[in-house]
Amino acid sequence: MISPVRAASGIFLTFLVALLSFxxxxxxxxxxxxxxxxxxxxxxxxxxxxxxxxxxxxxxxxxxxxxxxxxxxxxxxxxxxxxxxxxxxxxxxxxxxxxxxxxxxxxxxxxxxxxxxxxxxxxxxxxxxxxxxxxxxxxxxxxxxxxxxxxxxEDSANPVASGPAKIEQATFMAKPRPEILVETDEVAGEVGTQTILVDARPDKQFTGAAKHARAVRAGHIPGALSIDQARFYSTAANRLRPREEIASLVPASPKADDADIISYCNTGHWAATNWFVLSEVLGLGKVRLYDASMVGWTRNDALPVAATVQP
CATH class of the missing domain: 3.40.250.10 (Rhodanese-like domain)
Structure with a gap:
């Protein structure tokens, strides 16, 4: 009779061989x-x-x-x-x-x-x-x-191809993470709380001196922190700046251990850069993207907009 230990060993060995065959x-x-x-x-x-x-x-x-x-x-x-x-x-x-x-x-x-x-x-x-x-x-x-x-x-030794791409159909099955996306009603509930609203737009749009063509009103979400996404990109190098330099360009409050951050802009485009920098490069904790951003926010007249300069 084969002992349970030897039987288990045999099963494990079979599993290991099968695993290594992949x-x-x-x-x-x-x-x-x-x-x-x-x-x-x-x-x-x-x-x-x-x-x-x-x-x-x-x-x-x-x-x-x-x-x-x-x-x-x-x-x-x-x-x-x-x-x-x-x-x-x-x-x-x-x-x-x-x-x-x-x-x-x-x-x-x-x-x-x-x-x-x-x-x-x-x-x-x-x-x-x-x-x-x-x-x-x-x-x-x-x-x-x-x-x-x-x-x-930039490097002529890098290979380059031409013509149409050769694509083999695959299957991608999503496992959504709703915790990194935020909707307008959720943002409205965060105004005036400890949540840090980070505005990725240029200063003129933040102050209200200018606005996106699809935004109904100029200005920013009350209490927001202005961090123009362009500061994180080196035009001279045509690259994102090094991590240490990026860290020095971010104010202290978003870098707090318990910071809850919402990144927004006009249409969730520039906001994605700030989300990427804060979440992926700096590895900060809770960072969410508001895709509707100011175009979505300003369509609701009941939602407040702050502006220091009138367009």
Whole structure:
């Protein structure tokens, strides 16, 4: 008669052999940002999914003419955001996003690398917003190519492909994280509390001297802290600034251990950069994104708006 110990050992050995027979798991990205050397070294690695989000009228042609080998084109101005009830820049329905991402050949096992154009601070917000979208959908294995497409072109030794992308249909199943998204009624309930509202817009829009074309009123949410997202981007280097420099540019209050932060702008675009910096680069605790932002907020006349300068 075989003893229970030997039987258990046999079962474990069988399990171990079966486990080792599976192929190696996909590459796991090393952090929220990767450089071109890392991406070059991982081109063609199992599970690496490169998503080129360059937008604009000629984006499709530009991608066809030249892109990182293995990349698929998913322009930021396409399916990543939607308009709802007159408010632009809103997060699409989870089912819609899941289907779209599956169609890009991305699965839950993919290591996603987001490639923006790399043309400046405002454009970096596109990459940050797509990154946040993956995080909201429960996908942690995601990163942004620091400097984007332009950084890739800086080194002539980096390979470039042309023509249409070759996509293999995959299945992406979302596991939403509602805790990193906040709705207008929730924000209204946080005004006047210990929650830190961080406004990512330029100073002129914060003070009320200017406003987004779709915003009904100029100004900011009362009590908000102005942190223009552009400060975190080095125009000279065309990269996000180093972590230590970023930390020095953030006021003390959002860096408190118990800080509860809501990042907003006009349409959840610039706000995504501040969310990325505070949550992913600095690793602060509770940071939420308000996608409706001032365009959504100002549509409700009952919600207060503060302005120090009249437009």
């Amino acid at each position: 192929p190696a798991s996909a590459t796991i990205v090393p952090g929220p940002l990767v450089d071109t050397a890392w991406l070059k070294g991982n081109l063609g690695a199992p599970g690496v999914a490169i998503i080129d989000i360059r937008g604009g009228k000629a984006a499709a042609q530009s991608f066809s003419e030249a892109h990182i080998p293995g990349a698929v084109h998913a322009p930021y101005g396409g399916e990543w955001r939607t308009e709802r009830n007159g408010v632009v820049g809103m997060l699409p329905e989870v089912e819609v996003l899941s289907g779209y991402i599956s169609g890009l050949g991305v699965s839950n096992a993919s290591s996603v690398v987001i490639v923006p154009a790399g043309s400046g601070a405002s454009e970096f917000g596109a990459a940050a917003r797509v990154y946040w979208t993956f995080k909201f959908l429960g996908h942690d294995d995601v990163t942004i190519l620091d400097g984007g497409w332009n950084a890739w072109l």
